Amino acid sequence: MIEKLAEQLVNLTIKQVNELASFLKKEYGIEPTNPLLVSSVASSDKEKYSEKKEEEKNIFDLILKSSGNSKLAVVKLVKEITGKGLKESKELVDNIPNVLKESVGKKEAEDLKRRLEEIGAEVELK
Missing domain, CATH: 3.30.1390.10 (Ribosomal protein L7/L12, C-terminal domain/Adaptor protein ClpS)
Incomplete structure (x- = not known):
């Protein structure tokens, strides 16, 4: 169950991550400690790949x-x-x-x- 949940979280889009953050804050009072972290979690792998590709060029x-x-x-x-x-x-x-x-x-x-x-x-x- 935990592995399945983790897989679903990792595959969220930026929009879905932001919606999840808003829902958790509204329903449970849980707020991320770093707001920039929430929007960057889903795209961090893509950014790392892009940066590496640019460096290689x-x-x-x-x-x-x-x-x-x-x-x-x-x-x-x-x-x-x-x-x-x-x-x-x-x-x-x-x-x-x-x-x-x-x-x-x-x-x-x-x-x-x-x-x-x-x-x-x-x-x-x-």
Whole structure:
């Protein structure tokens, strides 16, 4: 019985939560200690999911999909971006697709993508 009641309470909409709060106050004199808590209970999970999704949009992985026609220029730029040696950079370019850089901020990711695309590489931000 308690589990069923808990399940019903968790699935209430914001409007229903507010109606329940008003009913409990009117009929039983029970008032929530934090009025903002009542309206946020039903939507807290949705808000957390939205916030997380927005945060994820600001962090990207830079993935090299193709080196294009100027492979040597791409290898040099990959070397500069990753800080790896020439051999390791060449291996990254030879084994496409490959993650060049992980967890990069949006501005830096877009700048690196632009620089790589200018020399003919195909890049994806995930």
